[in-house]
Amino acid sequence: MFGLAIRSLRKRTGAFAASFLAMFLGSAIIMAFASMQDTAEAGGATGPAGETLSIMANVVGGWGLLLVVFAVASTMTLSVRQRAAEMALLKSIGATPAQLGRMIVGEAAGLALAAAVLGIVPAMLIGRGLLGMLHDTDQVPASIGYAFGPIALTMGIGIMFVSATAAALITARRAARVRVTESMMEAATDSGRMSRKRIVFAVLFLLVAANQAIITVTVMDGKGSDAMATSGQADIFAAIGLALLAPAIMRRVTALASGPIRMLGGATGDLAASVMRRRTGAMASAVTPIILFVGIAVGTLYLQATENAATDAAGLAKTAEQKNIETLNFVVIGMVVLFAAIMLVNTLIAATAHRRREFGQTRLAGATPRQVLGTVALESAVLTVTGVVFGTIASVFTIVPFGLARRDSVTPDGDVWTYLAVVALAAVLTGATAYGATRRTIRAPAVEAALN
Template sequence: MATTARAFQPTLLMIAWHSLRRRAGAFVASFLAMFLGATILMAFASMLDTASAGDATGEARNTLVTMATVVGGWGLLLVVFAVTSTLTLSVRQRGAEMALLKSVGATPGQLGRMIVGEAAGVAVVAALLAVPPAMLVGRGLLGLLHGTGQVPDGVGYAFGPVAPVMGLGITFASATAAALITARRATRVRVTESLAAAETDTVRMSRKRMVGAGLALALGLNLAVVTATVMRGKGSDAMATAGQADICAALGLALLAPVIIRWATGLLAVPLRALGVTGELAISNLRRRTARMASIVTPITLFTGIGVGTLYLQHTENAAMDAAGLAKTAEQKSIETLNFVVIGMIVLFTAIMLVNTLVAATADRRREFGQQRLAGATPAQVLGTVALESAVLTVVGVACGTVASLFTILPFAIARTGSAAPDGGPGTYLAVVALAAVLTGATAYGAARKAIRPAAVDAVAAS
């Protein structure tokens, strides 16, 4: 038996290489998440290298360390979440392949090593390639601090040893850990259950995921309460707790995305059916593909929740400063810079993550689209179905993100002004929502058009 297992190992390596070539879209999604994550991590970690180089002292050193720990710390959390999400999507797209390997004798341990080995290899390559852009982004961050007067122009940029060690180490560790979790979930299911799950993709949420969502939401609520009570009347210090509340809430709601999608689909079933064939197909796909649809809702939730929350937090802070007739101190300028850097980082990272995930998820539906066309659906109806799905996912993601943003906006407004009404007007919110909708709709439509280009018979036969 042991001899058979060892003999089967080279075959698994060949299958892994074939899968990498055949499902390049899914692996590219994971690679980009790791590459961008490593770039962000190393860019902010290089502020620690710069602070330790010797030229930065006093307030300048504190600013660099704060930039690295606060922004880099939350960036780390988002990166790990993104890597886990894309790796999970990649493995789920290979559910039938995993089931067939089990049926011909592959052990759970062999499949697990194959999945982890693929993820580890992609992580190392992604982190190494991220070094040059991380250095450029790091220099840009230092230039921003020079331009705002928070760090003297004489403080030079330094990269290493902290930045590359953190970038390589954390990217590799997060990818390996995510692959282990995903592999364990994929390999412990029986063959028949694996085939059914691969076909429907309606895997029930695990208890650990539910607990994680509950903890994240509880932490966000706790931070919101602390902001509105303990931090009330303490000026801009309330930003320290308020700014973290919407991140925790957004992560918690993102973890609950499969449940929320099922609930929203049931709620919208009647109006969607009124749209005819496209509506029926959209309802069917949303119900059968909740796990993959949830991977698309996640970046929309993070994008909306953290973007809206941080922007309105800064609007309220600026209005409070103006009302008091106070000039911004160096520390307050540093905080404002941090907030806008957070927004910029989140907007860029989650936008790319959204596009990345949508392209990978849609490209893998060629066979599904081909089957729908063979069953009588026209290309226009298939595209219309994708458009409706995108609309529903955008509504769900924006709604979850809006709820998450309130964990920051309302408590901070109470703490800073005594009123729950934030400053900034509706324009900021509408701009964030419009950008989320455009990114989701345009990407899904473009990826779907590309997926239906082959003839329906060829698409089904090739998958």
């Protein structure tokens, strides 16, 4: 089955593009931040400079690692779900669950190794950029040169391989255990049912986020900027927890939105409502990066705004440590914005390309290309609103506790334009990507698309 996995990778490169891109970018991010530790050891950095490099490698790199592993698992799950009919066919001709599992894991392992190796050069460029930023802000002496060594390579290649194969194992177990008839039904309906393990992990992440929020309000109250250590990661845990619950969220959202969409959208609205109720699993995968993007970006931006306001209110100039923290926060924002935006675009393109046959059948049934585009536009609107709402909820786990600990206020500092800018970017990315991918997909004749 490993040979079949390699042949599958060669013949179906487009189907694996989303997973490969997630692994490629993820390994580059992990290695770039991990190389800060190589730099510290090679340059003999001590004192504040050594501490700064260590924080960049461990704290920011750790947050990035969490997001990357989650993104890789999400794209792997989407890839296997899109191949439900293929899995059912293999089972029907005699493939055993163990063989299917080896095939899926073999595909993931091959992708992970290739992505990690190709990610080395971008990681070195990103790492040099990070160190240059620290040089420019006088947080690390210019005499300390960049080093890319064993720590970065071990973290990037090792973690990416382990996380990809672990995600594949989890996904393969479920795909292999489902009977042939159930596989065919899932391929047709894509209901996106949640496993017990997924629910357990979602609850765990939300509980950790709540715990961080409580510690911020109680233990860290009056501790100044040190409260960022606990509040800064609460929105990340909350966003991942809510993203894990995305299938249940989208089932409820599509059920509530069906009525208004049918009433306001006419024939297009009726078509969109019917399609969304059948595709909650795929929509859950698409809404996940929106929740992560909005939750972490809003939470971190307003956290830094509150910290700046507290410093200004005290009439104090920013210390080197405060500048360091601010730099780290903006690095996190930049990393999250770039990675989540690419994952959002990546996921939507992969999900839309897979709908080629669906769009062809819909057009053969009488729908016009304009109605197909209108359906996708309505789906994008639902995804954006859902992602923004639950992303905002995730950001509250950071904003409110830190505001109470730092300023005795539940209202965050910073203007509303910051929030609107994040929302607008999420909407543009979602809408433009879905529209562009759909237009490209429906260029093929309906009959040809329906038969492929």
